[in-house]
Each structure stands twice: as C-alpha cells, then as structure tokens.
Amino acid sequence: xxxxxxxxxxxxxxxxxxxxxxxxxxxxxxxxxxxxxxxxxxxxxxxxxxxxxxxxxxxxxxxxxxxxxxxxxxxxxxxxxxxxxxxxxxxxxxxxxxxxxxxxxxxxxxxxxxxxxxxxxxxxxxxxxxxxxxxxxxxxxxxxxxxxxxxxxxxxxxxxxxxxxxxxxxxxxxxxxxxxxxxxxxxxxxxxxxxxxxxxxxxxxxxx
Amino acid sequence: xxxxxxxxxxxxxxxxxxxxxxxxxxxxxxxxxxxxxxxxxxxxxxxxxxxxxxxxxxxxxxxxxxxxxxxxxxxxxxxxxxxxxxxxxxxxxxxxxxxxxxxxxxxxxxxx
Numbered sequence: 001x002x003x004x005x006x007x008x009x010x011x012x013x014x015x016x017x018x019x020x021x022x023x024x025x026x027x028x029x030x031x032x033x034x035x036x037x038x039x040x041x042x043x044x045x046x047x048x049x050x051x052x053x054x055x056x057x058x059x060x061x062x063x064x065x066x067x068x069x070x071x072x073x074x075x076x077x078x079x080x081x082x083x084x085x086x087x088x089x090x091x092x093x094x095x096x097x098x099x100x101x102x103x104x105x106x107x108x109x110x111x112x113x114x115x116x117x118x119x120x121x122x123x124x125x126x127x128x129x130x131x132x133x134x135x136x137x138x139x140x141x142x143x144x145x146x147x148x149x150x151x152x153x154x155x156x157x158x159x160x161x162x163x164x165x166x167x168x169x170x171x172x173x174x175x176x177x178x179x180x181x182x183x184x185x186x187x188x189x190x191x192x193x194x195x196x197x198x199x200x201x202x203x204x205x206x207x208x
Numbered sequence: 209x210x211x212x213x214x215x216x217x218x219x220x221x222x223x224x225x226x227x228x229x230x231x232x233x234x235x236x237x238x239x240x241x242x243x244x245x246x247x248x249x250x251x252x253x254x255x256x257x258x259x260x261x262x263x264x265x266x267x268x269x270x271x272x273x274x275x276x277x278x279x280x281x282x283x284x285x286x287x288x289x290x291x292x293x294x295x296x297x298x299x300x301x302x303x304x305x306x307x308x309x310x311x312x313x314x315x316x317x318x319x320x
Contacts, residue, residue: 015253076249077286080242145276196252 003027013139016080020140023188024066029146030185032059033178050191070189074196089141139161149177222317223309227302231256232264236291239274244290265289273298287307 039052153173160169227236234254239245251261268274273295277288291299 006242008237011237015241018253075252076246077243077281077288078245078249081258082243 012081012084014071015078016139018075018083019071019078021188022066022071023185024063024071025057025140026142026184026185027066028059028062029143030178030180030182030184031062032056033150035176035183036153037167037170037175040167040174041093044202045166066189070193072182074193082175088097146181149181153177157180172175220309224298224302224305224306225268226273227299229264231260232268235264235268236273236295236302239289240296240299241292244277247287247289250289268295270317271298272282 035052035055035058036076038055043049077123120173132197156173157169164172227233231254235250238250247261247265249256254261256264265274265276269276272287272292274291277290279286279288279312
C-alpha cells in the first residue's frame, strides 16, 4: 500500500476533475469569446446590442445541457462531499457578487455611456480578481489560462483598434482564441464520447 | 524471536481483509470521498467489469459497509451506492491500522 493510495484528497480531486473531461467548460469559454467577437460584428452591421447580449445565454446553457444529456448518462451521476458542496456554495456567492457589481457597468455599456473598448476593459479588470477566486473554488485549472487569455484579448483588441478598426480587432483578439478554445473543447468532447459509450453498465443484483 | 512472530501475526489480524482486497479498497475509497455515486460512475473509475464490480459490491453490502439504492431517473433505473456509517468507521479503522503497520516496517537500504 503506497502513500499515494492512502491519500484520499487525491482520490477525491481525481474523481472531481474527471467531471471536466467532457470539455463542456472549454466549449463554454470558447463560445463566450466568440459571442464577444460576434457582438462587435453585429454592432458594425447596425443590429441592436440587445440582440447581441441575448447570445450570452448560449455559453451559459452549454455545460448545463451537456452535463444533463451527454456526461451524466455516460459517466454516471455523483454527489460530492460536504467540503466540495461548501466550495460550490462559496463559488455561487462570489458569482452572484460579480454579477451584482458588474451589472451597473454592463448597463452603462448597453446605454452607450461608456465607449465599447473602455467599457469592456473596466468590466474585465473589475471582474477578474473575483473571477480568479471563483475559479480556485471550482478546481478547474484550465480556466486560469482562459482568464489570462481574456485579459490579453481586451488589451489586444485595444491595440488592434487603430490598426484594423472595428470589428476586425474583436474578431482577431476574441474570435480567434475563442475558435481555438472551442476546438480544444470539442476535441475533448469527442474523446469523452469515445471513451464513455452510452450503453454503460447496469447493476444486476447477485443471487445469494 | 517467536514472540516477534506472534506479535506480527496479531497485528495483521487487525486489518480488515474485506477492505484490504485492492478492488474493494478502490470502491470504498471512492465512496468515502463522496456522498453517493451511481454504479456507472464507480465502474468507470475503478475500470472493473460489471460482474466483478457487482460481486465486490455484494460482499461489501452483505457486511453492511455500503447501501445500494435503486431509483428511477427520467424513467430509467439507476443504482446509487453510498457508504453506511459502519462502512465509514471500518474504512477509518482500516486506514489507521495500515498506517500503523507501515510505520513499523524497517527502513529499506538502497545499497546492495
């Protein structure tokens, strides 16, 4: 019996992280980047910002639908312990605080009282520390990279604004990484579907 | 010398043989760190065949270490497993006993 075999924290962490194997959170972030780029394109062709903002629903529902109809039927359902539940509750509270604090800024952008790039910059800088704390509580390490990419994309879009103008700055700075992240997520999803076939095991009680 | 042998034999007898089997240890360890898990989840993580897993689950259930609950989720039968309080206690005892046993082992020298 090795030391590793006795480390229950590792067993728990491994089991919890296996729920991220499906790639849905990666797809969610990829789509989030793509939606930001798409909003910029829609604004250029004079389609209302409100139409664009409704697209944010897509990245929100992707993991929920994916987990319900693809992941759980293939991998099986699991309910984690109290410590994990507590972490999840903390993440939810932080998420609610982020929404509460950033909503006024979002409303200012929608009402065009803040210029697009400046508004997004404030929004991202404001949300980032709380966002990182929320990421820590979920133990999904790849989000650290995506959070870093989001900061880089905001800076890049500002830099490219003078060079390329709108919406090409957003397409390059948000659309391109969004596409790459989505492809990574889809790749993970394909592997997951191949590794976990739908007709999984059924428990048959033994004759005693 | 014979006394030492006797002591060792007595110490080993404290180890729960039911949990000591690697496959059952995996099942118990996984269920210990979660509230409850579906049979399919356990099978995916332990990578056991259905028959093998069912046999081990039956043994643990018979001993009162885990409870098997069948539910219908969206009209489909699902089997959920969870450790009983007896099971948790037995697993705690097993771990502390194993740690005790390992700590009494002599240091191994890398020299030939």
